[in-house]
Amino acid sequence: MKRLATICLVLVLAAVLSLPAAASVPGELLIWTDGERAPVLTEVAKSFVGEYGITVRIQELPFGDIRDNLAIVAPTGEGPDIIIGAHDWLGQLVTDGLIEPIDIEDPSLFLSSGLDAFTWGGQYYGIPYAIESIGLFYNKDLVGEDGVKSFEELIEISEGLQAQGIYGLVLPQPDPYHTFPFFSILGGYVFGMDDQGVLDPLDVGLANEGGVAGFEFFQELMDAGIIARATPYDTMMSLFKEGQAATMMTGPWAFGDVRAAGVNYGFTQIPSYKGQYGKPFLGAQGFMVSSFSENKMLANIFLNEFVATTETMLAIYEGDPRPTAFLPAAEIINEDPDMRGVMEAASTAVPMPAIPAMNSVWTAWSDAIELVINQQSTPKAAIENAVELIVQTIKDSM
């Protein structure tokens, strides 16, 4: 019994001496980033330490986990000072009270649509490093060097190709994200803006006149056999890679696959119809500052002085080639024709709505598209019903 007591006592002393330091540290920055950005930020952190002697710690998380983990960890005071994330998290993070406005020293250095994506209630909540939007891949061997500029042109070309069993256009289905340009091309929108420039969750404009007309046009193209019916992403990709589709509507993430398949391709913006360009969704990724940071001012200094620089932005691009939202770096990057294509495509894009109500839009919208693809409903009836359902769901949760 005596020996037992001795052992316990010794171990207790050892435990007391090895108490950990407090978890959240003022005067030291902690950044949550995904794996692609981690090596670049580690380098940037080194130069920050070199300049000011302030430690910057980098913690790596899967991109998609950052938002959910912030909501759990930040309120306990153990969270990061800076996170990277997508602009469409903004609505949720701001209404949760988890992120803080950022003081951007020189907004004119950024692509304005990239900044718009990170703007909420007239304030900037993020420093964008990358933007993306879908556009049109075209097979130069099938449609010529210059690609396709309008749907009218596409219809004409397709008539010749159909005889050889080649589709004019493929896109992932049923997928609202990729189908949105058809809704927007004649004036449909997801959420309208109120007079203060804030999105109104009860003003859903997918079934307005333009939205219905665009959706009907989508159906016509499919019924005419120009768009391949009901192709999931993989099927779409293999049709384009094997030369069985002249054009493909998707985003910059497909470059790798298309290049590897050896297709002689080009990338440009979504074609026009009746003289108007289809507006795809713009997505942006950027740096945000946590509301629970003990070092908000320091985080702002780090972002403005060390991240919003041509050097860092180019390094981020090298690590994961996506078009940048930082204009001085864009000039260099846009020598690559693919990136120029994406910038072109993004020029007509509108930021994907970042309000939390967007959560209840996807399924009903996707169902409407599926019903039309399956020829079980007319575009007008399907999308009108979907909008009714969306508005009802949003009203119920208010």
Place this chain on the structure above:
Amino acid sequence: MGKLIKIIFLGVLNVVFIWTALFLYSSQAYWVLLLLLLGAALVNFVFISEKAYPYRYLLPATFFMVLLVVYPIVYTVYISLTNYGTGNILSKEQAVAQLQERSILDTEAGNYAYQAYRDGQGQLHFVFTSPGGELFLGYAGGLTPVQEGDPRLVELEGFTELTRADLVRATNEISALSFSLDEGRQLRMRNINSFGVYRQQYEYYPERDELLDLETGTTYRSVQGYFQAPDGTRLTPGFREVIGFQNFRKLFTNPQVTGPFLRVFVWTIQWALLSVGCTFAVGLFLALLLNDPHLRFRRFYRSVLILPYAVPAFISALIWRGLFHTELGVINQILKATIGSGVPWLQDPVWAKVALVILNLWLGFPYMMIVCLGALQSINSEMYEAAVVDGASTWQQFYHITLPLLMVSVAPLLIASFSFNFNNFSVIYLLTRGRPPIVNAQTPAGHTDILISYTYRLAFESGRGVDYGLASAVTLVIFLITGAITFLNFRFTGALEEVRKNV
């Protein structure tokens, strides 16, 4: 030796306890600390006292059951009574603190340039230059207007002026300072180069639980997790609050939920029954074949037939999704080549259900086969010999000997499989996502949605974002339904009683 191991083990456990206790004490979690100390005392008593010997084995089991089963259930019940979800993540104190900290930058007042000095005691002194060129001396929260050449300015030259790098290192210290400019307006750090003029936006009155907007004079009352103005406008962020049974009320009164409930519920039962029935029938059939000693290459067949079980279900489901594709899938291409027309697998409500059952059959039959093979081994072969002597046919042998004896050990597994498939979210989600959609649907349910996949949509695709409170309420309701069905199953089949008799 054994005693030494015991002592070391207990010592290590106590280290963990004390380490955790100190941590809990420093983070002021006193209730958890109390529980921990009670637990630690119990553990020590059980290990030291000889009388408590059997509890040395029971205690860890109980501990893990509480941790992994009881605690999650209790926590789910708690969350179901709150409004936890998008917009209501923070505690009330945190939300109030954030709103009170919120201030409005007076852009017309412009930026104040500044120099900072540190005196011998380490105190900070500031010289501010207003946009109009007036000078202010800032020290310890107070501002004094000064003229060029003032002796107090000269005195500063004796102190150390902070360089830009010094300022960066001192940002936390400087940004915490605020200098009162006049009634309600403060000078605070705006960025590294300048200070700005700020006005506080909200003031909180704890005794009335109200928030006053100092700009407009609007009073916000605390209502259901938000500060709400008389006209209904809410301030964000909201906070987490217990709201009673509202989530359950929402669940039972919302026509979007109650409308399709019966249809979804019926399909859920059908789905679970079909899944269990088909996999069991095929598994048993194959087990009987493999159990036949006349069959050659039994081992080979057995290994091949177990393969679907060895491939992760997520991968199989996605492969089957491709196989079922109406235009390009292999299944329809074969059908078209042989009988001339394909089947709209994932577009037609009935065929989509058939596709799901086929997929689950593929995923589930090897399990049933293995279980049945094992159970068949345990049936005494003398019974069959006796049956043959009595002149029983093969069918009679199967029906009167094999099946009843098999059921003794397999029935509880069938019930477990039923409950599992009742909540088999992943197969539904991976193959059909609950679709095809219903034409002119008034609710977001699809033709193949089961309870769990449908309620997932309700909770995570709600108009406010994510609704953990509602999700927890839904989970509890499904828990009760599954629990009730399982209970009835056990009672009806008497499965557990049979097992007990055999033990």
